[in-house]
Amino acid sequence: MLVVCGAEATEPAYFEGLKRARRNPAVTIKIKAKRGDPDTVVRYAAGMRDRAEGTHDEVWCVVDVDEFDLDKAAATAGRLRINLAISNPCFEFWLLLHFEACSAPLTCYGDVAKRLVKHVPGFSKSALRFADYESGIEAAVLRAKKHNVELGFEHGRNPSTGVWALVEKIN
Template structure:
């Protein structure tokens, strides 16, 4: 005699949990951030994400250690291929020695937001300690100024604890610089305050 087929049991409790989880994902703003460096920017942003733990925002951080144009293109392509269905996409990169005009145009066409640091991300980190507004010739100069405040600064192993209690003042300084300059992405400047504004507590609540 053939044994009766056993039907799978579906728990109403598990079903309700899945429904609530799915609803929470829909209510959260889904943000993709692609960093144009291997370590520093990602380590900093992972620190910000962990510090704020904003339930209204779901953040995925990726790296693409390439030119600004390639960072933008990767961000656009990844956002279309990933299952998370992002509401916002950001490309975070430095000017350094690049001509970023094409990257900025590509970002506008691809609906990718940009957070540009000029000349480099170290300027953004420097704003945590001092309201620097004078022109910076290079990464080397920005790094030297930062090391006056952080002797053990290592871009490969960022210690987020050195910055976490100064984020608000860095954002205020960077925003003020942006709003008083005639040209976007001027030297020195950083758009990191825009990204942080999207994932901080109170945003999209």
């Protein structure tokens, strides 16, 4: 499995931690970071997959909504057979779900960080400690699934995340 993250710090640190802690030894995971808009991340992932010639049975891109055109990225991902794990407004919403359910709109990273720091004092997106989140993975998956069932999932819905589907594949 290839996981390409649209950020350089938080997402790769989380997935490297999950990779070390995963319970499914049959899953081999390669994690890469590629800064840029989601469409660029998707095209980069497709290029990596194509150059690896069948090494990766699944390819996932982990991206945030931010101010990007997700419709274009979703169309490109569909055409190139790339899975998307989109978080709105940001990946840190997925981290927040490790500790609490949240359905109130979150306008930006700052809104999420204010809530997250209550659970992880000293939280820093540039220095994520996977151990802070490991015990809450199953709860986060359940909360994200419940949220998606109750409100529907689409990348424009705030807040929302599709990261749970990737986490289930890894575990």
